Amino acid sequence: xxxxxxxxxxxxxxxxxxxxxxxxxxxxxxxxxxxxxxxxxxxxxxxxxxxxxxxxxxxxxxxxxxxxxxxxxxxxxxxxxxxxxxxxxxxxxxxxxxxxxxxxxxxxxxxxxxxxxxxxxxxxxxxxxxxxxxxxxxxxxxxxxxxxxxxxxxxxxxxxxxxxxxxxxxxxxxxxxxxxxxxxxxxxxxxxxxxxxxxxxxxxxxxxxxxxxxxxxxxxxxxxxxxxxxxxxxxxxxxxxx
Numbered sequence: 001x002x003x004x005x006x007x008x009x010x011x012x013x014x015x016x017x018x019x020x021x022x023x024x025x026x027x028x029x030x031x032x033x034x035x036x037x038x039x040x041x042x043x044x045x046x047x048x049x050x051x052x053x054x055x056x057x058x059x060x061x062x063x064x065x066x067x068x069x070x071x072x073x074x075x076x077x078x079x080x081x082x083x084x085x086x087x088x089x090x091x092x093x094x095x096x097x098x099x100x101x102x103x104x105x106x107x108x109x110x111x112x113x114x115x116x117x118x119x120x121x122x123x124x125x126x127x128x129x130x131x132x133x134x135x136x137x138x139x140x141x142x143x144x145x146x147x148x149x150x151x152x153x154x155x156x157x158x159x160x161x162x163x164x165x166x167x168x169x170x171x172x173x174x175x176x177x178x179x180x181x182x183x184x185x186x187x188x189x190x191x192x193x194x195x196x197x198x199x200x201x202x203x204x205x206x207x208x209x210x211x212x213x214x215x216x217x218x219x220x221x222x223x224x225x226x227x228x229x230x231x232x233x234x235x236x237x238x239x240x241x242x
Contacts, residue, residue, distance in 0.1 A: 005081035012050045020067040035109040042087040045182035057084035095153025105182035107189040110174045113196035118169035132216040133223035136164030144171040
């Protein structure tokens with residue numbers, strides 16, 4: 001479908017090439033951090049020059065996810081450029097981008113502990129300072145929705161609009177995370193699985209101790225505006241996420 005992308009200007013086509021490379025490299029982070037098995041999971045990143053996004057193709061192994069394998073879709077989830085069918089979650093990604101303009105990246109995994117919480121339809125309570133820092137409170141549960149249309153996307157948007165969290169556990173399905181770009185959303189996906197595992201272990205040992213809301217608010221404000229070197233965003237190096 002080369003003609004689809006040819007309808008866009010040079011600036012857009014150049015950004016597509018850059019984002020294809022980024023999204024291909026980011027997919028290597030999911031198995032690296034133990035967040036997916038086989039062909040499960042997907043990452044997308046939105047363009048800044050057009051209402052398009054790059055996402056992985058459906059059912060392709062991670063070793064085969066080269067920049068050339070990535071596909072480009074519009075905000076209705078329609079394939080614009082690529083030789084393969086888009087991810088089965090493309091409609092969900094498209095709906096998020098269309099209704100949350102500030103979002104530049106979306107990630108979906110089936111990471112074990114986070115997905116286990118979703119199977120219980122139970123939010124992860126905010127009992128860790130790292131949760132308060134990263135998510136500003138508990139990680140909420142989204143509604144059950146079938147794959148194939150924008151139902152999952154609607155559930156993500158409805159849930160996250162009412163939360164500071166950048167992650168939602170879609171009931172009986174698994175976690176979706178959002179970010180300023182694909183890399184930021186991957187960081188959130190890694191953090192979701194870490195807190196899901198830690199809180200599970202803590203609950204097995206005894207009662208959880210909640211963090212007071214005023215302290216959650218303070219921790220979140222510090223992390224979002226003070227922590228780090230002026231920009232707490234992760235960096236994708238040749239060795240991976242740092």
